[in-house]
Amino acid sequence: MIAIDAFDPERDLLFERVVQLPRRLIWKAWTEPETLMKWFCPRPWETVSCQIDLWPGGRFATVMRSPEGIEVAGAHSYLVVEPESRLIWTSALTAGFRPHAQPTSDTDFVFTVALTFSDEAGGTRYRAHVMHATPKARQRHEDMGFQEGWSTALDQLVEAMAGQV
Template identity: 45%
Template sequence: MTAQTNAVTATVFDPRLDLELKREVPVPPALLWRAWTEPDLLMKWFTPAPWRTTACEIDLKPGGLFRTVMEGPNGEKNDNIGCYLAVEPEKLLVFTSALGPGYRPTGNSFLTASVTFEPTAAGTLYTAVALHKDEATKTQHEEMGFHHGWSAALDQMVALTKGM
């Protein structure tokens, strides 16, 4: 397998290190963008059930805060803080847990993710890519349920945005 460059994000997808979810959905990019960038909307779909997103803060600019708090059915709680690296309205979001607001290092380098929204005749080609520092971290994320979890969250987002 060879690495492929994604022209939109200018990142190189490496199947040894990265995970990808790509699907065409019947919702226009503008509504998916709102679901990703408005905290009240993001909290309704971001975490696959039975988990819930109970808090969200967004400062939508490069270097701006992206924070979510996820709570599990047994009282588990994950407070995730990161920052945006790239923001192109209705086209691209890139964020990372390695850096916090103002690009300050967090000490957490679990992943950097990009989400692209490409208009199609039927809606949007939605692509989410999770970049990892090494194969072990990629494998850990895959075993945690990347494909199932991110697909379930996408299904929840599509259901939400279809009703908007």
């Protein structure tokens, strides 16, 4: 048994879409570094580094780079790894379940992402439930362009995997 907190509209964000890809390819896109780097970051930013240790407590680290060369690094920890169906990771912990250093600027925030992939209509229902500690953190994340960012990234994922169906 695994417990994921219920969706809370005050503190959470949801991105959900049905895509015409099998779960197998969506899992591959999320869990193979070289594949993830093709789609993870909305262009014109790009993902220039990715480390994945695919087990609870394992490292999920990325570096994203803007066209001007600004780099943004993320170092997260996986919490739940259920192949082809569920992947949960958090920015509250770094690899090995170590707490992440507290955010140092007003634009930082902490979240947990619960991804679930389920069969639907010949494709896959792709669902990202993103949990925050507070309504303010949720709002910051939304204002940074959560919906547009996840939508563009999923378009890029579908494009990257289309040749493998």
